[in-house]
Amino acid sequence: MTSSSAARNQHLDELRALMASHSPPIHALLIPSEDAHQSEYVSERDKRRQFISGFTGSAGKWLALITTKEALLWTDGRYFLQATNQLSDRWRLMRMGEDPPVEVWIADNLSAEAVIGIDSWCISVDSAQRYEQAFLKNNQTLFQLSSDLVDEVWKDRPPNDATPVIVHPVEFAGRSVAQKMKELREKLQHEKASGIIITALDEVAWLYNVRGNDVHYSPVVHSYAIVTLHGAFFYVDKRKVTTEVKNYMSESGIDIREYDMVQLDVSLLASGQLKGSAVNGSLHMEKDINVAEQSKIWIDSNSCCLALYSKLRPDQALMLQSPITLPKAVKNPMELTGLRKAHIRDGAAVVQYLAWLDNQMQENYGASGYFSEANGSQKKEHLEIKLTEVSVSDKLEAFRAEKEHFKGLSFPTISSVGPNAAIIHYSPEANTCAELDADKIYLCDSGAQYLDGTTDITRTVHFGKPSEHQKSCYTAVLKGHIALDAAVFPNGTTGESFFQCSYDVNSCAFSRNLCICIALCRQSFCRENYQNIAKV
Structure with a gap:
């Protein structure tokens, strides 16, 4: 048994001791992958499921369950x-x-009557209601813990870390905060x-045209x-707020509050007592509408955590898809221009890399290379520089870092x-990664964040002589991509039909963001969303 495995076993024992001593006793503990914002990718300090289980898979909302006798992981x-x-x-x-x-x-x-504990900050309203x-069936209870038990053994x-908030220039965002807020209030x-x-x-x-560095790669x-x-x-750790950000928020009519104050302010919002600075353009709107009649508080139950929802009356919550989802997905002309430029720069970096x-x-x-007709490969007996999965990916990052507006x-x-x-979603490690081989397929799935766009490019290449089977598989996927690229979506096409289409061609579609996240904006294409693609 490795030292890391022994440590995790000890953490399991400590966690079960906390569950047993809790009032009421916890018969099972749910440990989601998400953070307090229901993020798919989380910061290092929020990787509780990874800490307790040792499983490092990142792209998905997996969870662990600890009972008095078992430890289970869903993926x-x-x-x-x-x-x-x-x-x-x-x-x-x-x-x-x-x-x-x-x-x-x-x-x-x-x-029957088992108590299942959960950190109410790390579970969405949708998930909590589905569990409840x-x-x-057996009169079991989903119990909201006052603190995360995993944190107590970690x-x-x-x-x-107090990494500073960054103002995202309107020259890249394409629309000002005032414009976005006006539409949101409407x-x-x-x-x-x-x-x-x-x-x-x-x-x-x-919404606020800000960026940060709190989550790796996002x-x-x-x-x-x-x-x-x-x-x-705007609720944020004030240590991250620079003078520039403070002035920017003030000019935009946005009050900055401490991150931990959000729960209290949701309670004040629910009771109609949340007060702040008047926002330009909002006062005249209030003359046209009786604010007292506006009793509903809008939340997206798929992303709002149970901890905040619990501060609202059940009849007070207006549970609809976030009104930001579609405007964020539909790019404005400036964003589209930026995306094209970012992909041109990024494509150039990838071409440089593949040529190198x-x-x-x-x-x-x-x-044999792409254009030679040699029958086989002959590796040098004494390589001065050994090429590995990690060393070549570092070279690709270096090519990208030379490009304008590169952020990571x-x-x-x-x-x-x-x-x-x-x-x-293979993740190579420097100590265990493979060496490149001229007689084997090489796949590189990579992307970059630029101020004007986010990229994700996958390339599969063979530097020697691919087999007939490899050629056949590659060609089938290529034909699928070409067919999808040439497809015209009729009015009424939904996410469900696109989901089926993507599986037919063994492909995966992502909606691109403007320097935000690579995989958090797939709403318009997933099977759960029936938004008309034709509108996007």
Whole structure:
């Protein structure tokens, strides 16, 4: 047993001791992957599921369940192999799509009247209500903990760094905060809502035109926003607020509050007592509408956490998709121009990289290259520089770093050789990664954050002579991409039909963001969303 496995086993024992001593006793503890903003990608200090289980899969909302006798982890088919390798023998892998969902498993396997603990900041309203409905079967209770028990056993939890908030220039955003707020308030009026609680990090960043460095690869800042018909609030660690940001928010009519004040202010909002500076353009709106009649508070139940929802009366919450989702997805002309420029620069960096790599493979590994007809490869016996999955991905980052407006990578580069290329979301490590091989396929899935756009490019290449089977598979996927690119979506096409289409071509579609997140804006294309694609 490794030292890390032994430490995690000790953490499990400590966690169960806390569960047993809790009042009331906790029979099972849910540990989601999400943070307080229901983010798919979280900061190091919010990786509680990873800390307790050792499973490092990142792209998905997986969760762990700790009972008095078992430890279970739910993930999907992309990570079955990785989870099998990373989980200790004290853990049981639950295969999503094959095993029961966590709420069904709990209802069927735990005793009647069992108490299931949850950090109410790390679970969405939708998930909590789904769990509570399932637990009715055996009169089980979803209990909101006053503190996260995992944090109590995580003695070396990373600190909360005070990285500064950054104002995102309107020359890249394309629209001012005033314009966005005006449209948002019009939507509040239309739904007869007096305010909205915005919890998703990318939505706060988009609405207020700010960025940050609180989450690796996603330039967002840990923050909340509350917007009413007469005020706007930005909840953030004030250590991150520079003089520039303070002046910017003041000019935009936005009150800056401490991050931890959001729960209290939601209570004040619910009682009609939340007061702030008047926002330009809002006072005349109040003359046209009786604010007292605006009793609803808008939340997106898919992203709003249970902790904040609990401060509202059930009849007070207007649970609709966030009104920011679609405006954020529909790019304005300036954003579209920026995206095109960012992709041109990024594409140039990738071409530079592939040309460099092709040359290195020919010189050092005897590869035939793209244009040579050599029958095989001949690796040099004594390589001065050994090419590995990690070393070549570092070279790709260096090419990108030379480009204008480069801010960093948009996700960890998936640089993979041979069998590793078949592992979805493979993450190479310097000590264990593979060396490049001229006779094997090389897949590189990578992207970058630029001030004017976010990119994600996948390229699959072979530096030697691919087999007939490899050629056939590659060509089939290429034909699918070409067909999808040429497709014209008729009016009424929904996310469901696009989802089916993407599976038909073995492809995956992402909606691009403007220097925010690479995978947080897929709403218009996922099967749960029936938004008309034709409108986007």
